[in-house]
Amino acid sequence: MKPLKKEQISQEVFDLYHDYAHNKIDRRKFMEKLSVYAVGGITLGSLMSFMSPRYIDSLLVQPNDVRxxxxxxxxxxxxxxxxxxxxxxxxxxxxxxxxxxxxxxxxxxxxxxxxxxxxxxxxxxxxxxxxxxxxxxxxxxxxxxxxxxxxxxxxxxxxxxxxxxxxxxxxxxxxxxxxxxxxxxxxxxxxxxxxxxxxxxxxxxxxxxxxxxxxxxxxxxxxxxxxxxxxxxxxxxxxxxxxxxxxxxxxxxxxxxxxxxxxxxxxxxxxxxxxxxxxxxxxxxxxxxxxxxxx
Missing domain, CATH: 3.40.50.1820 (Alpha/Beta hydrolase fold, catalytic domain)
Structure with a gap:
């Protein structure tokens, strides 16, 4: 399956993640609500992976930067x-x-x-x-x-x-x-x-x-x-x-x-x-x- 792109994701998913990230809903409720948007070839697993932080790939300055x-x-x-x-x-x-x-x-x-x-x-x-x-x-x-x-x-x-x-x-x-x-x-x-x-x-x-x-x-x-x-x-x-x-x-x-x-x-x-x-x-x-x- 191809990686998801930002433009494929509705604003409602970002709003759900916001509530989850700020302890407004727990993980079980987040996944339950998120499953509604797992349609058209988009799986719940791919949505969860897409919304989760990716630290290794996103650092702008490496910890060992000689500068x-x-x-x-x-x-x-x-x-x-x-x-x-x-x-x-x-x-x-x-x-x-x-x-x-x-x-x-x-x-x-x-x-x-x-x-x-x-x-x-x-x-x-x-x-x-x-x-x-x-x-x-x-x-x-x-x-x-x-x-x-x-x-x-x-x-x-x-x-x-x-x-x-x-x-x-x-x-x-x-x-x-x-x-x-x-x-x-x-x-x-x-x-x-x-x-x-x-x-x-x-x-x-x-x-x-x-x-x-x-x-x-x-x-x-x-x-x-x-x-x-x-x-x-x-x-x-x-x-x-x-x-x-x-x-x-x-x-x-x-x-x-x-x-x-x-x-x-x-x-x-x-x-x-x-x-x-x-x-x-x-x-x-x-x-x-x-x-x-x-x-």
Whole structure:
């Protein structure tokens, strides 16, 4: 059987996957609903394979790339989960201090896609740290299904403290110049918004399709924001008008982009929701924003 192509898959399948990936439905219900679309030579197995992440084939920067120094480290998160493991990456053979970026994963721990983003961020001229909020539970378990189950066992506010601690780790790192931003995806988008609330020293925040803070928290923000949204991600997008009104009322510098025809997760190279053009454009905007705000 020939591999499926994106244009063969209806939007309803992407919506189902979104609900499954965000714990709205369990695996049994997902497969039951997905089976409705296994018609016309498309099997349930081929649909499941098509929608599942493909990490090995989708990395943009290999772990052993000679242009980088990239190693796992641990740091202390006293208000969060204690000892947290993360991937620290920086350009190889670079003697000057660099601005720092905290890279925040989705709702499934530090998977290969987010490690890849951390390495890419370093190649773009930063020292990056990509923490694993699953560290207190043994770390990312090697697949996203188990990763989501583990992450659901931790409180989001406690995990927020782990990423704030990562900011503090970078701030004190001898290779960092102290100018630090954050970029996060999905759950990590919410973390990015909340770090803008909780960390006054944060110089830039870039949430990708992240849920918004409540109004009281939003009113605290002073950090410049660059926000990326997918047009078809109606659940997350619904909170933007109210959030924007608060940012405007408080004269918070922000830039927002909606990517037409895109699904939640369009930057994630490992799933069919990925869109190369939108991902590359959003990333160029992200790096340009960091270079401006973290200079």
């Amino acid at each position: 980088l120094k990239s190693d796992y480290i641990t740091y202390n998160s006293p208000k969060g989960g204690g000892t947290i493991r993360g991937l620290l990456s920086k350009p190889a053979n670079h003697s000057e201090k660099l601005p720092g970026v905290v890279v925040v994963h989705e709702n499934r721990g530090l998977n290969p896609y987010i490690e890849d983003v951390g390495r890419q961020t370093a190649l773009d001229g930063f020292i990056s740290i990509a923490p694993d909020a699953l560290s207190p539970l043994g770390g990312y378990p090697g697949n996203d299904d188990d990763g989501r189950a583990l992450q659901s066992q931790r409180g989001k506010d406690e995990m927020l403290e782990d990423f704030i601690a990562a900011f503090n780790f970078l701030k004190a790192h001898p290779d960092c110049n102290g100018n630090i931003g954050v970029v996060g995806f999905c759950f990590g988008g919410w973390i990015s918004n909340m770090m803008a609330v909780k960390v006054p020293e944060l110089l830039a925040a870039v949430p990708y399709y992240g849920s918004q803070p409540n109004n009281e928290d939003a009113a605290i923000i002073k950090t410049p924001l660059l926000l990326h949204f997918a047009e078809l991600d109606t659940r997350v997008n619904a909170g933007w008008p109210e959030y924007e009104a608060i940012l405007k009322a408080n004269n918070v510098p922000y830039e927002v982009h909606f990517y037409q025809g895109m699904n939640h997760g369009f930057h994630n190279t490992s799933t069919p929701r990925y869109d190369k053009e939108a991902a590359e454009l959003s990333w160029k905007r992200t790096i340009d924003f960091f270079k401006e705000k973290l200079a």
